[in-house]
Amino acid sequence: MENSYPTRDGDGSLVRMTHSQLRSELEEGTQAAAARAKVPLLTTDELDHLLDIWASPARFSAVDIGDEVVLTYDGSGSKTVGTRTQDLLIYEQMFGADSVELAHVDYSFKAVKTILPHEAQNMKDAQLVLTAPVMYGAMPNLGLYSQPDGPVPNWSELLPMTKIAEARAAQEEAIEHAVKDMVAVADAMWEAGADGIDFDTAGAAGDADLLATLRAVEKIRAKHPDMGIEVGMAGEFVLGVHGQLEYDGVRLAGLWPREQMELVHRAGATIFGPAVNVNTRKSGAWNIARALTLVKPCMDVAEIPVHMNVGMGVGGVPMSSYLPLDAVSRASRACVDILRLDGL
Amino acid sequence: MQITRGMRIHEAKAYVAERLGVRPSDLSDPLAMEDVRRQHQLGRITTFEMSYATESSAMEAKFRIAELLDLPVNCVQRFRRHAGLA
Numbered sequence: 001m002e003n004s005y006p007t008r009d010g011d012g013s014l015v016r017m018t019h020s021q022l023r024s025e026l027e028e029g030t031q032a033a034a035a036r037a038k039v040p041l042l043t044t045d046e047l048d049h050l051l052d053i054w055a056s057p058a059r060f061s062a063v064d065i066g067d068e069v070v071l072t073y074d075g076s077g078s079k080t081v082g083t084r085t086q087d088l089l090i091y092e093q094m095f096g097a098d099s100v101e102l103a104h105v106d107y108s109f110k111a112v113k114t115i116l117p118h119e120a121q122n123m124k125d126a127q128l129v130l131t132a133p134v135m136y137g138a139m140p141n142l143g144l145y146s147q148p149d150g151p152v153p154n155w156s157e158l159l160p161m162t163k164i165a166e167a168r169a170a171q172e173e174a175i176e177h178a179v180k181d182m183v184a185v186a187d188a189m190w191e192a193g194a195d196g197i198d199f200d201t202a203g204a205a206g207d208a209d210l211l212a213t214l215r216a217v218e219k220i221r222a223k224h225p226d227m228g229i230e231v232g233m234a235g236e237f238v239l240g241v242h243g244q245l246e247y248d249g250v251r252l253a254g255l256w257p258r259e260q261m262e263l264v265h266r267a268g269a270t271i272f273g274p275a276v277n278v279n280t281r282k283s284g285a286w287n288i289a290r291a292l293t294l295v296k297p298c299m300d301v302a303e304i305p306v307h308m309n310v311g312m313g314v315g316g317v318p319m320s321s322y323l324p325l326d327a328v329s330r331a332s333r334a335c336v337d338i339l340r341l342d343g344l
Numbered sequence: 345m346q347i348t349r350g351m352r353i354h355e356a357k358a359y360v361a362e363r364l365g366v367r368p369s370d371l372s373d374p375l376a377m378e379d380v381r382r383q384h385q386l387g388r389i390t391t392f393e394m395s396y397a398t399e400s401s402a403m404e405a406k407f408r409i410a411e412l413l414d415l416p417v418n419c420v421q422r423f424r425r426h427a428g429l430a
Contacts, residue, residue, distance in 0.1 A: 135347070
């Protein structure tokens with residue numbers, strides 16, 4: 001009888017799978033990604049290596065000594081133990097974080113804009129006591145600009161009424177507001193001493209959300225040539241909620257990670273963070289093979305560091321509140337070993 | 345080097361290692377880096393039992409890091425300007 005190994009489903013459940021089952025899951029995962037995104041399958045050697053990582057009862061798995069990469073974060077503490085600066089210090093001094101990220105619990109540029117002086121002061125104070133680079137992070141979150149939360153008509157209400165032109169106009173107006181807010185926050189953070197700014201979950205509200213981010217990045221790069229700019233994506237595929245938007249002559253709807261990265265680089269970012277969402281009804285092995293297949297084309301052409309999103313529900317890590325270390329470490333190792341990423 | 349220079353990981357490791365006079369593999373070796381950090385005053389981890397009150401930390405260490413890596417660090421440049429050190 002074939003040995004079985006403890007492994008995780010996409011929802012984090014602990015299950016057992018045999019060597020053959022794991023192999024089959026990996027093959028199906030890469031085939032699903034290749035078919036959907038029209039990208040190459042993982043090679044036999046790469047699938048073999050993934051199988052070596054997954055067919056193991058070890059609690060923890062890790063890259064070889066010397067192959068370590070650096071980590072950036074989407075937030076590192078939100079008054080978990082006291083102040084946010086204390087949280088950042090814990091990440092630096094106790095977790096050994098390579099960088100930290102100051103962030104507000106609302107984590108949206110629109111919300112941050114209303115408390116910007118307070119946030120900027122916090123950045124300045126944090127820089128005095130931290131040695132590691134301190135980024136400031138938030139989400140473009142274009143939806144917040146639609147009614148009733150924001151000033152423009154709600155395109156999610158307009159679209160079901162087939163008011164397509166009105167929905168598109170509303171998104172285009174929201175882009176203008178979002179760009180202003182993102183640039184204003186970046187300006188204030190740079191003046192306060194930030195090392196960089198992180199646009200997290202870019203494209204979450206679709207192509208207009210991504211366009212707002214790219215335009216903001218372009219403006220920030222022009223104003224602050226030395227500022228670090230990280231753009232992390234919301235998912236593997238840009239939804240065409242608007243459908244007609246372009247950046248630099250490229251239609252945004254339907255872009256996969258490689259094309260996303262090329263535009264992010266062109267806009268002026270220094271780090272790109274691809275994100276591949278987890279299918280909770282599939283196994284961890286299926287999900288990691290799918291994620292790696294979708295991101296691998298990035299690595300062939302990357303000219304800036306690529307920090308893949310590897311965490312709760314993305315990058316082959318199960319979607320669960322408390323992440324099992326066995327799953328996180330396997331996914332992280334697989335991303336670095338197979339993709340030769342620059343960071344996570 | 346990645347955040348502000350957009351360097352890929354191997355290029356960044358090679359650059360930092362060369363500036364520090366170590367091998368790239370030393371950068372992730374805590375014992376090797378403990379000596380490097382002490383020697384160059386780059387900041388060290390303090391705990392209740394081990395404190396380094398007479399050595400550089402945080403902003404002081406970032407002055408050293410900026411100089412050693414020939415890397416403009418935003419908060420260091422602003423500290424200089426605000427403190428009248430520029």
